[in-house]
Amino acid sequence: MDRGQSLPGRVAPDRTAPDRAAQRRRASGRxxxxxxxxxxxxxxxxxxxxxxAPAKVTEATRGRVLRAIEQLGYIPDIAASSLxxxxxxxxxxxxxxxxxxxxxETVQGITDTVRAEGLQILLGDYxxxxxxxxxxxxxxxxxxxxxxxxxxxxxxxxARALLRGLGVPVVxxxxxxxxxxxxxxxxxxxxxxxxxxxxxxxxxxxxLAFVGGTDRRAAARAAGFVAAAIECGVxxxxxxxxxxxxxxxxxxxxxxxIEQAPQTDAVFLSDxxxxxxxLLECQRRGLAVxxxxxxxxxxxxxxxxxxxxxxxxxxxxxxxIGRRAAEAVLARLRGDAPGATVLDLGFSLIPRGSTRxxxxxx
Amino acid sequence: MDRGQSLPGRVAPDRTAPDRAAQRRRASGRxxxxxxxxxxxxxxxxxxxxxxAPAKVTEATRGRVLRAIEQLGYIPDIAASSLxxxxxxxxxxxxxxxxxxxxxETVQGITDTVRAEGLQILLGDYxxxxxxxxxxxxxxxxxxxxxxxxxxxxxxxxARALLRGLGVPVVxxxxxxxxxxxxxxxxxxxxxxxxxxxxxxxxxxxxLAFVGGTDRRAAARAAGFVAAAIECGVxxxxxxxxxxxxxxxxxxxxxxxIEQAPQTDAVFLSDxxxxxxxLLECQRRGLAVxxxxxxxxxxxxxxxxxxxxxxxxxxxxxxxIGRRAAEAVLARLRGDAPGATVLDLGFSLIPRGSTRxxxxxx
DNA sequence: CACGTCGATGTTAGCGCAATCATCCGCCGG
DNA sequence: CCGGCGGATGATTGCGCTAACATCGACGTG
Numbered sequence: 001m002d003r004g005q006s007l008p009g010r011v012a013p014d015r016t017a018p019d020r021a022a023q024r025r026r027a028s029g030r031x032x033x034x035x036x037x038x039x040x041x042x043x044x045x046x047x048x049x050x051x052x053a054p055a056k057v058t059e060a061t062r063g064r065v066l067r068a069i070e071q072l073g074y075i076p077d078i079a080a081s082s083l084x085x086x087x088x089x090x091x092x093x094x095x096x097x098x099x100x101x102x103x104x105e106t107v108q109g110i111t112d113t114v115r116a117e118g119l120q121i122l123l124g125d126y127x128x129x130x131x132x133x134x135x136x137x138x139x140x141x142x143x144x145x146x147x148x149x150x151x152x153x154x155x156x157x158x159a160r161a162l163l164r165g166l167g168v169p170v171v172x173x174x175x176x177x178x179x180x181x182x183x184x185x186x187x188x189x190x191x192x193x194x195x196x197x198x199x200x201x202x203x204x205x206x207x208l209a210f211v212g213g214t215d216r217r218a219a220a221r222a223a224g225f226v227a228a229a230i231e232c233g234v235x236x237x238x239x240x241x242x243x244x245x246x247x248x249x250x251x252x253x254x255x256x257x258i259e260q261a262p263q264t265d266a267v268f269l270s271d272x273x274x275x276x277x278x279l280l281e282c283q284r285r286g287l288a289v290x291x292x293x294x295x296x297x298x299x300x301x302x303x304x305x306x307x308x309x310x311x312x313x314x315x316x317x318x319x320x321i322g323r324r325a326a327e328a329v330l331a332r333l334r335g336d337a338p339g340a341t342v343l344d345l346g347f348s349l350i351p352r353g354s355t356r357x358x359x360x361x362x
Numbered sequence: 363m364d365r366g367q368s369l370p371g372r373v374a375p376d377r378t379a380p381d382r383a384a385q386r387r388r389a390s391g392r393x394x395x396x397x398x399x400x401x402x403x404x405x406x407x408x409x410x411x412x413x414x415a416p417a418k419v420t421e422a423t424r425g426r427v428l429r430a431i432e433q434l435g436y437i438p439d440i441a442a443s444s445l446x447x448x449x450x451x452x453x454x455x456x457x458x459x460x461x462x463x464x465x466x467e468t469v470q471g472i473t474d475t476v477r478a479e480g481l482q483i484l485l486g487d488y489x490x491x492x493x494x495x496x497x498x499x500x501x502x503x504x505x506x507x508x509x510x511x512x513x514x515x516x517x518x519x520x521a522r523a524l525l526r527g528l529g530v531p532v533v534x535x536x537x538x539x540x541x542x543x544x545x546x547x548x549x550x551x552x553x554x555x556x557x558x559x560x561x562x563x564x565x566x567x568x569x570l571a572f573v574g575g576t577d578r579r580a581a582a583r584a585a586g587f588v589a590a591a592i593e594c595g596v597x598x599x600x601x602x603x604x605x606x607x608x609x610x611x612x613x614x615x616x617x618x619x620i621e622q623a624p625q626t627d628a629v630f631l632s633d634x635x636x637x638x639x640x641l642l643e644c645q646r647r648g649l650a651v652x653x654x655x656x657x658x659x660x661x662x663x664x665x666x667x668x669x670x671x672x673x674x675x676x677x678x679x680x681x682x683i684g685r686r687a688a689e690a691v692l693a694r695l696r697g698d699a700p701g702a703t704v705l706d707l708g709f710s711l712i713p714r715g716s717t718r719x720x721x722x723x724x
Numbered sequence: 725c726a727c728g729t730c731g732a733t734g735t736t737a738g739c740g741c742a743a744t745c746a747t748c749c750g751c752c753g754g
Numbered sequence: 755c756c757g758g759c760g761g762a763t764g765a766t767t768g769c770g771c772t773a774a775c776a777t778c779g780a781c782g783t784g
Contacts, residue, residue: 029529032770043734048772058732073527078504079441079450080770083739088441104461120501123485139482142440165435167391247668277668284670303665306609306639308646394740405764410742420762442740445769728783735776740769747764754756 031072040068051076082144091329092122092145094136096152096215100245100271102299102318103151106173109322110149117330119146134159141166147329149322152217153177153184169332171325175217176344183332184342185325189217190224192314192347196268196296197228197237199312199349203356205266205294207235211253211278212270214241221270221298242274250277251284258287265293266355272297272304275311279354294355309353316347393434402430413438444506453691454484454507456498458514458577462607462633464661464680465513468535471684472511479692481508496521503528509691511684514579515539515546531694533687537579538706545694546704547687551579552586554676554709558630558658559590559599561674561711565718567628567656570599573615573640574632575607583632583660604636612639613646620649627655628717634659634666637673641716656717671715678709 037044042061049056050065057065068074082088091114095103111121124140126133137159140148147169154160154172163170163181170182177184193210200208210225212218222239229237240256242249250269254277257264269275275297282289289295289309296312297304304311324343351357399406404423411418412427419427430436444450453476457465473483486502488495499521502510509531516522516534522543525532532544539546555572562570572587574580584601591599602618604611612631616639619626631637637659644651651657651671658674659666666673686705713719 033772034770044770045735045772046733049733052772056732061732073524075500075503077445077506077770079444079506080739081772082441083439083445083741084770084772086739086773098460099463099466101461138437141437144439144441162435246664248664251668280668280670302608302610306613306642308642395742396740406740407742407765408763411763414742418762423762439740442769443742445739445771446741446743448742448769726784729781731778731780733776733778736774738773739771742767742769744767745765748762750759750761752757752759 031074033074033076036065036068036072036074039072040064088144088146089119090122090143090145091119091326092124092140092143092148094124094126094133094140094148094150094152094154096125097127098123098125101301102271102316105318106151106322106325109319110326111322113323113326113330134162137162146333147171149173149325149329152215154181155216169329171328173321173325175220176342180341182341183325183328185321185328185345186343187316187321187345187347188224189220190227192298192316193221193224193226193268194228195347195349196298196314197225197234198232199351199358200266200268200294200296200355201229201232201234202358203266203290203294205234205356207261207264207266208237209257209261209264209267210237210239210270211242211250211257211267211274212239213243213245218270221268225268237268245271245273247273247277247280250274250279251281252277254278254281258285258293266290266296267293268296268298270298272299272301272311272313275313275354276301276303276307279307279309279311289354290356296355300350304352312352312355313350314347315350317345320345393436395436395438398427398430398434398436401434402426450506450508451481452484452505452507453481453688454486454502454505454510456486456488456495456502456510456512456514456516458487459489460485460487463663464633464678467680468513468684468687471681472688473684475685475688476692496524499524508695509533511535511687511691514577516543517578531691533690535683535687537582538704542703544703545687545690547683547690547707548705549678549683549707549709550586551582552589554660554678555583555586555588555630556590557709557711558660558676559587559596560594561713561720562628562630562656562658562717563591563594563596564720565628565652565656567596567718569597569623569626569628571619571623571626571629572599572601572632573604573612573619573629573636574601575605576603580632583630587630599630607633607635609635609639609642612636612641613643614639616640616643620647620655628652628658629655630658630660632660634661634663634673634675637675637716638663638665638669641669641671641673651716652718658717662712666714674714674717675712676709677712679707682707 033044033047036047046057046061047065050062054062093107093110095107098104114121122143122145124136126136134156148163149171151174153175154163160181171185172181173185175186176188197208208229210222212222226237238261240253242253253274257267267278269278275295279289279295282293287293298314300313300315304313395406395409398409408419408423409427412424416424455469455472457469460466476483484505484507486498488498510525511533513536515537516525525543533547534543535547537548538550559570570591572584574584588599600623602615604615615636619629629640631640637657641651641657644655649655660676662675662677666675
């Protein structure tokens with residue numbers, strides 16, 4: 001079980017000064033491809049081919065090589081491999097924060113699609129701050145990804161310029177835009193906000209409220225929500241920015257709505273976790289849902305199904321966004337002509353018990 | 363803004379055959395350290411020093427180099443850098459699945475601690491399957507991490523052998539063991555199960571039940587729970603393995619407990635999400651909590667605080683586990699003598715309304 | 725039987741960067 | 755004025771691997 005330096009056959013042309021220097025530096029102790037080659041009685045490139053393109057090596061040779069690999073516990077150095085082949089096999093994924101379940105879903109969709117092609121994803125979490133998004137981009141770019149998928153549009157001009165300069169496919173997702181960097185896979189947040197406002201109004205809501213975060217997508221939902229409310233002739237909705245996406249924050253937001261606008265009869269919270277917090281707060285306060293106040297969310301998370309009543313929500317096909325984004329990237333990497341640059345995956349409103357049913361059209 | 367091939371000063375000793383070959387291969391189009399050096403009128407190594415050890419370069423030179431970097435949009439190739447320096451700056455983190463919030467907390471604890479030292483984490487998610495854990499390990503090992511942190515003990519002998527052979531610090535976490543690979547940071551799951559059984563019995567529970575997953579930690583909690591129940595002289599608890607950690611599964615498990623052992627008066631679900639699902643199911647069924655049946659969980663997740671009644675749970679300091687594991691790794695990398703090999707961070711039981719209060723000791 | 729062909733394998737030359745050691749230059753004391 | 759010293763900078767070499775081309779032998783063909 002000796003994995004030491006002195007394997008038979010390690011070429012050592014002549015032990016002059018440079019070679020001694022090499023001895024000193026090569027202190028990793030791990031077996032290298034050359035050690036495997038020596039043990040298998042072949043050359044390094046044959047070992048490489050055995051691993052990357054087995055069909056190019058006869059079965060007998062392959063067997064010897066694989067046995068040598070096994071015996072030495074050889075594990076190829078990926079950094080060296082990417083450097084030499086100029087293929088890193090990395091897809092960089094930029095995500096505001098992975099702790100939001102719908103984003104985790106999208107990442108899962110990307111991972112599932114991409115793994116089949118032997119690519120790995122490199123996750124960068126920029127916590128909703130544009131400053132560190134740029135910093136993060138530098139770190140990711142240093143890894144030489146073969147493509148980049150961003151959850152959300154890339155707004156900061158410096159970041160856009162950087163991504164463009166990388167010369168690799170870029171997918172922006174979870175939103176739509178006219179000013180795409182490259183490819184876009186998403187849906188209309190204003191449309192989703194509008195659909196929910198119409199649903200609440202159709203169920204008899206007269207004084208609507210919107211609660212959401214401060215990010216651009218939430219702002220777009222708010223805008224769509226307010227515009228549709230006005231079109232429906234119901235009370236112009238108000239908006240309260242929330243700091244986080246958790247139950248406590250939803251409860252706090254609901255309390256604030258009730259205090260500031262007691263007659264509110266329907267609240268759209270821009271994510272299911274907030275909506276669940278609001279629903280639980282209503283129950284604590286004895287406010288009947290949906291009769292006194294209707295509650296709706298977005299994201300179709302498990303909790304909105306599990307509570308009683310179920311929370312009306314908007315399903316946004318988070319995993320499909322990931323899948324389609326990854327497929328677009330793979331097509332690009334294969335050199336296929338790009339299909340549509342902007343892919344709208346839409347959304348669907350799922351009515352549940354937390355909002356009043358929409359009367360059937362006569 | 364031309365970033366092309368023909369920058370002034372790019373050394374081209376003589377245009378013979380090998381050089382043409384180089385021209386063909388070097389098709390990345392991205393500026394290299396040599397391009398920066400040429401533009402700044404220095405050598406490559408000075409550019410390298412400007413970035414890695416600015417103090418070794420005079421301010422004037424540094425300024426010229428930084429300007430050249432800016433102008434070319436140079437981003438160092440991390441793979442080449444690690445290959446040359448034999449330092450990858452990567453800490454590999456093995457985690458069953460990042461979708462479980464407590465594990466995400468631990469990862470966050472690692473990230474926070476490690477980032478300050480300029481190290482990055484490389485996350486590997488093995489989905490609770492030992493087979494793919496080994497496969498994953500090979501992929502991670504190929505990246506030459508400088509240390510490895512595993513959420514959970516590493517059980518599979520092949521995986522243990524592989525990790526040992528890597529010659530880097532290894533931390534197993536979230537559990538304790540006598541047979542550590544290297545370092546261990548965690549707490550006793552049997553102890554946690556026992557503490558909860560004693561709490562439920564002290565509150566008057568006479569027929570306890572345990573619900574949990576099939577992983578080793580859940581099994582240890584079950585064992586500790588049952589043993590303590592027997593010691594307390596209350597009904598030997600039963601255990602039902604659950605498939606997932608979500609609300610629906612918790613509801614299903616509760617239904618099954620009630621059906622199979624209707625007189626059960628206290629249930630410990632081995633994670634808060636299951637406990638929340640069980641609590642909601644009790645409310646749907648009109649079972650008074652905690653009077654008819656007490657519910658307890660583990661993990662101190664937000665939901666167990668937000669529901670009414672609050673769910674009694676065990677706080678396991680998930681983030682601290684990550685932090686301490688990372689600190690142990692950093693100490694090792696700095697060459698410090700290892701402190702305690704096994705670090706027990708304990709746990710604390712948080713009583714809430716979902717279990718009957720423990721009467722004060724006379 | 726000479727010759728082209730094709731598949732298996734080997735040789736050479738880097739990929740882009742940093743460790744090592746050499747060099748160079750300014751400055752100081754004797 | 756010389757030697758020595760120390761800080762800044764540079765030339766060389768190789769990290770571990772694979773692309774590109776070279777080679778070699780077996781085989782079929784005219």
